[in-house]
Amino acid sequence: MKLIDAHTHLGYWGHPFNVESNAEGLIALMDKFNVEKSLCSYLDNKVVEDAVKKYPDRIIGQVWEDPNQGQAAVDDMRHHIKDLGFRGLKLHPLINGFVANAPIVYPFMEEARSLNIPVFFHTGHPPYSLPWAVGELARDFPDVRIVMVHMGHGHAVYIQSAVETAKKLPNIYLETSGMPMHTKIKEVFDTIGEDRVMYGSDIPFHDPSVELQRMKVTGITDAQMQKLLHDNALSFC
Numbered sequence: 001m002k003l004i005d006a007h008t009h010l011g012y013w014g015h016p017f018n019v020e021s022n023a024e025g026l027i028a029l030m031d032k033f034n035v036e037k038s039l040c041s042y043l044d045n046k047v048v049e050d051a052v053k054k055y056p057d058r059i060i061g062q063v064w065e066d067p068n069q070g071q072a073a074v075d076d077m078r079h080h081i082k083d084l085g086f087r088g089l090k091l092h093p094l095i096n097g098f099v100a101n102a103p104i105v106y107p108f109m110e111e112a113r114s115l116n117i118p119v120f121f122h123t124g125h126p127p128y129s130l131p132w133a134v135g136e137l138a139r140d141f142p143d144v145r146i147v148m149v150h151m152g153h154g155h156a157v158y159i160q161s162a163v164e165t166a167k168k169l170p171n172i173y174l175e176t177s178g179m180p181m182h183t184k185i186k187e188v189f190d191t192i193g194e195d196r197v198m199y200g201s202d203i204p205f206h207d208p209s210v211e212l213q214r215m216k217v218t219g220i221t222d223a224q225m226q227k228l229l230h231d232n233a234l235s236f237c
């Protein structure tokens with residue numbers, strides 16, 4: 001089966017992570033695990049732009065913006081989408097320090113709506129990136145697809161909140177990287193539907209072999225696995 005990885009990064013990530021990856025390393029990992037395309041972002045959008053130019057069929061760029069930078073960042077986002085072929089917006093409330101549904105985020109959501117692009121939110125760390133706050137934003141923008149990256153991440157309370165928020169709001173999608181509970185992935189298929197959860201690795205923070213092992217033990221059907229590992233991410237590529 002060919003895979004799509006809905007969550008990867010390039011570049012160097014300093015303290016406390018101390019991990020890095022480059023375009024060649026990412027492509028090598030993709031080849032090793034039969035991944036045909038990866039959605040990819042980094043703090044410095046130029047690094048992703050160069051990688052997309054080199055591997056346009058394999059690496060899908062997501063523009064990273066910090067809402068604290070205001071209108072200049074909205075303009076930069078539009079430029080990357082309209083002129084440089086980027087396909088989505090990545091927002092990271094934890095790294096950039098803002099509440100997911102703070103007023104400064106709204107101009108980015110309005111621009112995402114007019115550009116018709118999805119918005120990927122890191123989720124799972126208090127106080128900034130909790131699923132409830134992303135849900136509030138999703139209620140205000142029912143016509144923008146919002147992906148809860150890590151689907152609540154490491155804490156069962158946050159994971160369950162991501163699942164329940166997605167259950168109530170059809171514009172919420174979930175991505176699996178770093179989320180330890182394989183049972184929650186089956187729960188999404190059983191209670192929300194087949195099309196709103198997708199596999200991601202979070203390279204270089206996690207290794208695909210570990211992330212994929214969790215997918216393998218979910219107990220979902222082969223047809224559902226095809227959606228989880230590939231089909232559900234297609235419309236974000």
Ligand SMILES: [Zn+2]
Binds near residue numbers: 007009202
């Ligand atoms: Zn990430």
